[in-house]
Amino acid sequence: MGQRGRQKGSIGIKSKETILVIAAEEFAEHGFHQTKVSTIVKRAGLTQPSFYLYFSSKEAIFQELVHIFREKLIHLTKESRLESNLDKSILSSEISRGLYAVLQFFDEHRHLTKIGFFISDESKEIKRAMAMNITENLLAEQQDHYFRQGLDMQIVAECLIGAIERLTITKLFTDEKSPQQLVKEIVDIYLYGLIAK
Known part of the structure; x- marks a missing residue:
């Protein structure tokens, strides 16, 4: 050429x-x-x-935007799975890394996130696929003894997506919190809970 x-x-x-x-x-x-x-x-x-x-149409470009969002989000979700045999001392930082990738993507692509995660008809399906991938990750991580046995990892995944969804609207997109700040707080709550030690 x-x-x-x-x-x-x-x-x-x-x-x-x-x-x-x-x-x-x-x-x-x-x-x-x-x-x-x-x-x-x-x-x-x-x-x-x-x-x-x-x-070919307005619908076609909208669907392409939804597809771009979905593919990137599912890729980031799958990539967030913790490797086997990690030293427990780096568990928090490795979990933070995966969550940060998702929230940073949302922050850098706010319009795309609004379309794919909130306003498109496919947003429920995208969240369902995300929940499935997070559940698979958590089950593997539970088998690796990173997390307590007996926890319903599907419920954990759904809670995590609910937190991400709500905090994206109320904290990230309002610029009240950065992706790093949200990751720190989410990981702190999920790993260490609410009860004072």
Whole structure:
């Protein structure tokens, strides 16, 4: 491929990325029904025909944003599984690392998170898949004796997702707490509980 072909391809990739970023902002701020393709392309400095080179419809770009969010979140959730035979002294920092990756992703991609985790019809399914992956992680970690036997790890996973969901809205997206601060508090509560020692 010649220099001109590479330039055209990179311009196309840049245009598609620009459309995705602006569409995420529009959908997150105005909802699906109020968002217009004409507004997205105007903000992107493109024409409507150029939008349709990349996406067949408003529904298609919305679904691509949901897909991007889901894939990244599920990847981060799976990656958060603790390795076997960890020294217990680093357990807290390893749990924090996995949780931080999720909250940092949410913080850096607020519009995408609002779409995928809160407003899309698929948000319940995304949370269900996340709960399933976290449950699988926790069961493996329970088998590795990191956590107490007898705990229902599905309930633990659902509680953790509930905490993440609520704290994202009330603390992270309001800039009251950073991802690091939330991780510290969540891990402290889940690992050490509420009762004074």
